[in-house]
Amino acid sequence: xxxxxxxxxxxxxxxxxxxxxxxxxxxxxxxxxxxxxxxxxxxxxxxxxxxxxxxxxxxxxxxxxxxxxxxxxxxxxxxxxxxxxxxxxxxxxxxxxxxxxxxxxxxxxxxxxxxxxxxxxxxxxxxxxxxxxxxxxxxxxxxxxxxxxxxxxxxxxxxxxxxxxxxxxxxxxxxxxxxxxxxxxxxxxxxxxxxxxxxxxxxxxxxxxxxxxxxxxxxxxxxxxxxxxxxxxxxxxxxxxxxxxxxxxxxxxxxxxxxxxxxxxxxxxxxxxxxxxxxxxxxxxxxxxxxxxxxxxxxxxxxxxxxxxxxxxxxxxxxxxxxxxxxxxxxxxxxxxxxxxxxxxxxxxxxxxxxxxxxxxxxxxxxxxxxxxxxxxxxxxxxxxxxxxxxxxxxxxxxxxxxxxxxxxxxxxxxxxxxxxxxxxxxxxxxxxx
Amino acid sequence: xxxxxxxxxxxxxxxxxxxxxxxxxxxxxxxxxxxxxxxxxxxxxxxxxxxxxxxxxxxxxxxxxxxxxxxxxxxxxxxxxxxxxxxxxxxxxxxxxxxxxxxxxxxxxxxxxxxxxxxxxxxxxxxxxxxxxxxxxxxxxxxxxxxxxxxxxxxxxxxxxxxxxxxxxxxxxxxxxxxxxxxxxxxxxxxxxxxxxxxxxxxxxxxxxxxxxxxxxxxxxxxxxxxxxxxxxxxxxxxxxxxxxxxxxxxxxxxxxxxxxxxxxxxxxxxxxxxxxxxxxxxxxxxxxxxxxxxxxxxxxxxxxxxxxxxxxxxxxxxxxxxxxxxxxxxxxxxxxxxxxxxxxxxxxxxxxxxxxxxxxxxxxxxxxxxxxxxxxxx
Numbered sequence: 120x121x122x123x124x125x126x127x128x129x130x131x132x133x134x135x136x137x138x139x140x141x142x143x144x145x146x147x148x149x150x151x152x153x154x155x156x157x158x159x160x161x162x163x164x165x166x167x168x169x170x171x172x173x174x175x176x177x178x179x180x181x182x183x184x185x186x187x188x189x190x191x192x193x194x195x196x197x198x199x200x201x202x203x204x205x206x207x208x209x210x211x212x213x214x215x216x217x218x219x220x221x222x223x224x225x226x227x228x229x230x231x232x233x234x235x236x237x238x239x240x241x242x243x244x245x246x247x248x249x250x251x252x253x254x255x256x257x258x259x260x261x262x263x264x265x266x267x268x269x270x271x272x273x274x275x276x277x278x279x280x281x282x283x284x285x286x287x288x289x290x291x292x293x294x295x296x297x298x299x300x301x302x303x304x305x306x307x308x309x310x311x312x313x314x315x316x317x318x319x320x321x322x323x324x325x326x327x328x329x330x331x332x333x334x335x336x337x338x339x340x341x342x343x344x345x346x347x348x349x350x351x352x353x354x355x356x357x358x359x360x361x362x363x364x365x366x367x368x369x370x371x372x373x374x375x376x377x378x379x380x381x382x383x384x385x386x387x388x389x390x391x392x393x394x395x396x397x398x399x400x401x402x403x404x405x406x407x408x409x410x411x412x413x414x415x416x417x418x419x420x421x422x423x424x425x426x427x428x429x430x431x432x433x434x435x436x437x438x439x440x441x442x443x444x445x446x447x448x449x450x451x452x453x454x455x456x457x458x459x460x461x462x463x464x465x466x467x468x469x470x471x472x473x474x475x476x477x478x479x480x481x482x483x484x485x486x487x488x489x490x491x492x493x494x495x496x497x498x499x500x501x502x503x504x505x506x507x508x509x510x511x512x513x514x515x516x517x518x519x520x521x522x523x524x525x526x527x528x529x530x531x532x533x534x535x536x537x538x539x540x541x542x543x544x545x546x547x548x549x550x551x552x553x
Numbered sequence: 554x555x556x557x558x559x560x561x562x563x564x565x566x567x568x569x570x571x572x573x574x575x576x577x578x579x580x581x582x583x584x585x586x587x588x589x590x591x592x593x594x595x596x597x598x599x600x601x602x603x604x605x606x607x608x609x610x611x612x613x614x615x616x617x618x619x620x621x622x623x624x625x626x627x628x629x630x631x632x633x634x635x636x637x638x639x640x641x642x643x644x645x646x647x648x649x650x651x652x653x654x655x656x657x658x659x660x661x662x663x664x665x666x667x668x669x670x671x672x673x674x675x676x677x678x679x680x681x682x683x684x685x686x687x688x689x690x691x692x693x694x695x696x697x698x699x700x701x702x703x704x705x706x707x708x709x710x711x712x713x714x715x716x717x718x719x720x721x722x723x724x725x726x727x728x729x730x731x732x733x734x735x736x737x738x739x740x741x742x743x744x745x746x747x748x749x750x751x752x753x754x755x756x757x758x759x760x761x762x763x764x765x766x767x768x769x770x771x772x773x774x775x776x777x778x779x780x781x782x783x784x785x786x787x788x789x790x791x792x793x794x795x796x797x798x799x800x801x802x803x804x805x806x807x808x809x810x811x812x813x814x815x816x817x818x819x820x821x822x823x824x825x826x827x828x829x830x831x832x833x834x835x836x837x838x839x840x841x842x843x844x845x846x847x848x849x850x851x852x853x854x855x856x857x858x859x860x861x862x863x864x865x866x867x868x869x870x871x872x873x874x875x876x877x878x879x880x881x882x883x884x885x886x887x888x889x890x891x892x893x894x895x896x897x898x899x900x901x902x903x904x905x906x907x908x909x910x911x912x913x914x915x916x917x918x919x920x921x922x923x924x925x926x927x928x929x930x931x932x
Contacts, residue, residue, distance in 0.1 A: 217765050291835035304677075331897045338905045339585065339850050339893075365891030367884050409830055409904060426587075426905025428836060429897060485681065517701045531646060 137510065139501060143251055146494030149487075152196060154242040156204050157478075159185065161235035164211070169228045173219060175212045182208040199490065206481050214477050231477075238478045241471035245464075245491070249498065256503060258551060260544065264463045265504045267543050271536075272300055273441045273455065273505065280404050282438040287408060287430075294430050295532035297437055302327065303454035312377030313448065319384065319440050320448040322433075329374055330385060330432050332362050333395065337425040344390065346423075348399045353422040355411070356396035359389065386435040401435065449511045452500070453518075456507060460495040462533065464488075466540025489519050561876070565868055566607040566614075568861040573603040575857035585848050587905070588829070594821040595846040602819060605925060611865075613925055617818070617918045618869040622811050625914050626655060627789045627870065633722060634750045636786035641754060641779070647912040649778050650898040652785060655810055675713045676780045689752070689760060689769035693743045704735075721783050724748050755779070792871050801878040804867065808879065809892045811870070812862040817900060817909055818918035820845045831904050842908045850907060856889050 163181055164172075171177050185204060211231055218227055249261040256262045269275065271293050274285040290297060303309070303321035311326060322330070341355035363375045374381060378395075382388055386401035397405060402423065405411040410431050412424040440447060447455070468482050481487060493512070500509035513519070577599050586592045606613050623629050625643040628636040640652065678699045682691040696714060697706035718725070723745040733740040747755070752769075756762060759775040788798045788807070795804065822843040831837050831844065848854060867875040880888065899910045909915060 213766050213768075217763065294836075328894065332891075332894045334902055335850065335894050335897075338902055338907075339847065340852075365887050365894070367887050412905075424905075428834070428903050428905075429901045430836070485685065520699055520701070 139253060139498070140251065142494055142497045143249070146491065146498060147246060148196070149199060149490040150242055150246050152200050153203055153487075154239060154246065156200060156207060157235055157239045157242065160204075160207055160211075161232060161239065164228060164231050164235065167228075169225045172215055172224055172228055175215065178208055178212055178215075199486075202486065203481070206484075207478065210477050210481070234473075234476045234478055237472050237476055238482075241468055241482070244467055244471060248467075253503065260467070260547070261463070261498065262503065263547050264466065264540060264544065265459065265499055267540065268459055268462055268536075269505065272297055272459075273437070273444075275441065279400060279435075279438050279442055280407070282441050283404050283408075283434060286434045286438055286441075290430050290434060293532060293536055294434075295530055296536050297430075298322075298433055299530055299533065300455050300458050301433070301437055301440065301451075303450045305450045305454070309448055309450050311374050312380050316380070317443070317446040318448050319443060319446055319451065321451045321454060322436060325371060325374060326381065327433075329362060329371065329381070330436070331429070332365070333357065333385070333387070334427045334429065334432055336361055337427050341425055342394065343422055344394065344396070346402075347390070351420045353416075353420055354390075354396045354402070355423055355425045356390060356394035359393055359395050362395070384436050384439050385432040386439070387432075404435075405431070444505070444507055447507065447511075449513070452507050452511045453496075453513055456496040456499050456505065456509075456512060457492065458533075459499050459505065460492045461488075461529075462537060462540060463499075464492060464495060465537045466544060469537050469541035470544045493519055561868065561873065562611065565861065565865050566611050569865060570603055570607055572857040572861040573599050576854045577603075579851070579853040579857070580848055583848070583851065583853075585851065586846060588823050588825055588844065588846070591823050591846040592848055594823060595849055598819065598821040601926070605922075613921065614865055614869065616921050616925075617815060618811070618866060621914060621917050621921065622814060622866075623870070625917075626652065626785065626811075627792075627807070628786070629789070629870075631790050633786055633790050634748075634754065636789045637751065637783055638754045640782040640785050640789075643913070644778065644782065645913060647899050647910055648914065651810070651814070651896065651912070651914070652778065652781055654896055655785060655807060675710065675717065676777050679717065679780060680775065680777050684771050684775065687768040687770045688746075689771065690744045690746045693745075694740075717780075718745055720787050721780070722748060722751075793874065795874065795878060801880060804871065804875050804878045805863070805880055805888055808863045808866040808870065808875070809859070809888060810895060811866045812859055813892050813895055813900075814914060815862065815866070815918065816849075816858065817845070817896075818915045819922055820849060820909065822909075825906075829906075831906050831908075834904050837903050837908065841911045842903075843911065844906045845909050847905075847907055850893050852890060852893070855893060856886070859889050859892060860885070 163185075167177075182204060186201060214231065215224075215227055222230075244260065247260075249259045250256075270285060271289040272286075274282050276282040276285060286297060301322045302324075306321055306323040309320040309323070311320065311323070313320065336357040337355060341357055343353040344356050346352040346354040359378060363371055366375075369375075379389060382395055383398075386398055386404075387395045388398045390396050397411075402411065405425075406413065406423070408431075410425065410427050412426055413421050414424055416422050440451070465483075468479070472479055472482070493514075497509045497512050499505050500507040500512065577596055580592065580596055580599070584592050619629070624639055625648070626640060628639040630636050644652070678696065679691065682696050682699065683689060685695070686692075693714070694703040697703040697710060700707060700710050717723075724747070726744045726746075728742045728744065730740045730742065732738070746752075752760065755775075759772055759779060760769060761772055762769045788803065791797045795801070798804075823846060825831060825844055832839070864876055864879055867879050871878075879885075899912055899915075901908055901910065
């Protein structure tokens with residue numbers, strides 16, 4: 120008789136934690152450990168005579184005493200708590216040392232308590248960002264913030280035209296963000312043409328240049344040919360070979376060979392195997408947005424003159440990606456969900472913490488980010504939210520390090536969007552409390 | 554300038570005049586403009602350029618390239634700190650696009666000395682590593698930990714960190730720990746930071762020094778482009794060592810982008826009709842953008858303009874050495890073709906109109922042209 124216990128699981132290894140009720144507690148784990156440390160610190164500072172704060176050794180002793188009370192058995196958690204508490208006390212000490220000569224100590228104490236209140240409040244909100252049973256969904260922060268962002272960066276819609284409209288509307292303010300979420304920083308791991316024909320990768324720098332070339336060629340020197348789906352109409356088209364002409368030593372060979380797949384993602388198609396022209400559905404969208412101008416020729420045919428903007432084709436790529444969100448590449452899913460998680464997290468912090476809050480850096484620290492954001496990314500992928508394949512979110516520590524380090528290269532436009540999220544969150548909170 | 558150099562310079566100016574004549578000819582034969590008067594305005598401007606540029610031994614070129622373009626993006630100095638400081642000062646949101654494109658935007662570039670491939674992520678990590686600490690240092694182990702196990706760093710990471718440290722001239726200090734906590738082994742940690750003169754440049758905007766606490770931490774403005782500026786500064790100071798900066802392709806790429814900047818600065822601004830839909834486009838900002846004639850982008854027009862202009866830029870930037878590296882072959886035509894598609898964030902399409910964003914470098918060069926024109930008229 121074997122004593123080996125048989126597993127009752129039927130799922131594959133690595134596919135264990137896929138339910139909402141599995142992921143949410145993991146998201147809450149570290150937040151639940153941060154909050155008591157800040158609350159406890161707040162209580163200790165509030166009870167402490169202000170003059171005693173001038174002696175930083177007292178704070179060291181308090182922290183040492185607090186460390187002793189640590190009864191957590193999980194090593195990772197106790198290490199994290201110790202690191203977190205040390206950071207909090209160090210920041211408080213630095214603040215006191217820096218301002219003790221210019222600000223009365225009683226005011227310093229009040230500032231610290233206020234900053235701690237704000238921080239606990241932010242953690243409280245992050246803790247109650249959603250419900251364990253997803254009840255009353257429309258009234259949760261996670262849901263409304265994902266929808267707020269989704270509407271601007273990755274909207275849903277019954278058809279491509281609706282999605283394109285929504286994106287174009289938001290593009291005036293957030294085009295750089297829209298472009299950013301397509302440009303995964305791990306593009307070098309992807310191929311333009313995947314054996315899985317349906318899979319959509321992000322836009323690599325070279326593909327982005329090719330899209331720019333196509334835009335310029337359509338605007339500058341289009342050919343006009345028969346419109347297959349419309350009688351007496353002429354469609355603008357450009358020579359495929361012209362797009363790739365500038366590339367020395369065939370350095371865009373991969374892209375040239377995958378032109379069919381690439382063209383489909385930007386709303387184009389191949390005609391007669393040598394031309395690139397807008398596909399039938401895209402023509403309607405282009406006309407609606409003034410990107411194609413219908414001009415009647417002397418012979419009665421209608422010629423469609425292109426007048427593209429920089430974003431015309433890039434936004435189509437995004438709309439196409441959004442519509443086929445079930446078929447995105449692993450890199451793109453990780454990139455999009457990471458950006459959403461990052462924006463929501465930073466938006467909440469922006470709303471709850473004043474700019475001068477001394478604990479801001481702890482929240483922004485990568486060590487904190489990597490404990491919170493991976494699970495937030497997975498929550499955001501659930502069907503009620505972005506509806507992406509969360510099984511493609513990578514779990515390896517190395518990959519997390521890799522992806523979160525790119526947070527450092529955020530663009531200015533993302534910062535503007537974070538401000539917007541903060542304003543929207545506050546507004547939602549007020550309405551919620553009414 | 555020696556007599557020989559003088560002859561080369563005169564020859565380059567003559568070729569440029571010939572190129573312009575050619576372009577004007579081509580322009581007269583075709584019209585792809587949709588804005589009334591655009592073609593005429595462009596012809597008029599090219600005529601002006603033809604008349605005034607070669608005057609006084611190409612004074613306009615010298616001022617635009619030597620004073621403006623080089624000072625902003627490619628300082629003519631052997632001093633790294635000075636070059637870095639000048640490039641860093643020319644940073645604006647849009648000029649960052651130019652700086653980035655100078656390094657990794659040129660589609661044919663096969664150069665190895667620039668921020669391509671795996672060096673990009675390594676730079677991102679360096680930004681994070683500096684942001685993490687409050688002493689403006691990075692530590693080798695901490696840095697390796699950003700990529701995986703710090704005790705077994707990947708070969709390419711150690712190699713690239715070393716290369717970047719040498720290129721940026723970072724200075725190092727070592728800390729020897731006789732027994733580390735992990736395995737009670739002897740460990741040597743290396744701390745890297747910038748030399749003092751670079752720190753001075755970074756102070757205030759990029760680096761906040763808290764003298765009271767003895768901390769130095771980076772501000773939100775400290776980003777990967779600070780390092781990208783260093784790359785560019787490095788190319789600028791080693792311009793005479795062609796192999797070191799990536800070979801002929803780097804030179805061709807840099808000269809092509811500068812030639813594009815030069816031409817964009819001189820292009821006429823068009824007044825569009827009140828009914829033109831571009832005026833209602835939310836992406837068009839009349840205060841900081843201007844429509845430029847579309848026919849300027851025609852291959853036939855640009856080809857004859859760019860070839861002599863790229864050579865002029867090459868000669869001013871790197872003398873005969875750079876001039877000799879300008880590729881004169883079929884590849885050249887490909888390079889010319891792709892120049893049209895560069896700098897699309899500052900030379901963008903809005904509803905089929907080519908719009909120039911008025912970034913400082915365009916304004917500065919355009920001002921030189923205006924001043925010189927006024928001067929000649931007064932004479």
